[in-house]
Amino acid sequence: MTKVNFRVDPALHDALQRRAYGANLSLSAFIRQALEQAVDNRKRYVFSSQDEILATSIQILSILATSVGRRSPETLEQGMAQARTILAERGLLGEEEAQ
Structure with missing residues (x-):
């Protein structure tokens, strides 16, 4: 495998x-996949199989949240707060959403 070195600004590095x-990838693995996507002749999205799983999970969780919210709004609010904390820890929320 060929080694490539390049510089990025700190904000881009943090986002990556x-x-x-x-x-759930190392920085190197993530960047390799992003680069593969950039040169893919078919213009497909590298993470497409994960996106399908994510879409299904979101639909299931939306149905569950609606059901829980009707039965116990307090439980739903607690769960949403915990979810925001976990998403923020994994860097999946913007700064304004994490607060």
Whole structure:
């Protein structure tokens, strides 16, 4: 494998680190996949199989949240707060959403 070195500004590095962590990948693996996407002739999205799983999970959790919210709004609010904390820790929320 060929080694490539390049410089990025600190803000971009931090964003890449958060995205890599959120995808459960090392920074190098994440960047390799992003670069593969950039040169893919078919213009497909590298993380498409994960997106399908994510879309299904979101639909299921939306139905569950609606049901829980009707029965116990307090429980729903607690769960949403915990979810925001976890998402923020993984770098999956913007700064304004994490607060």
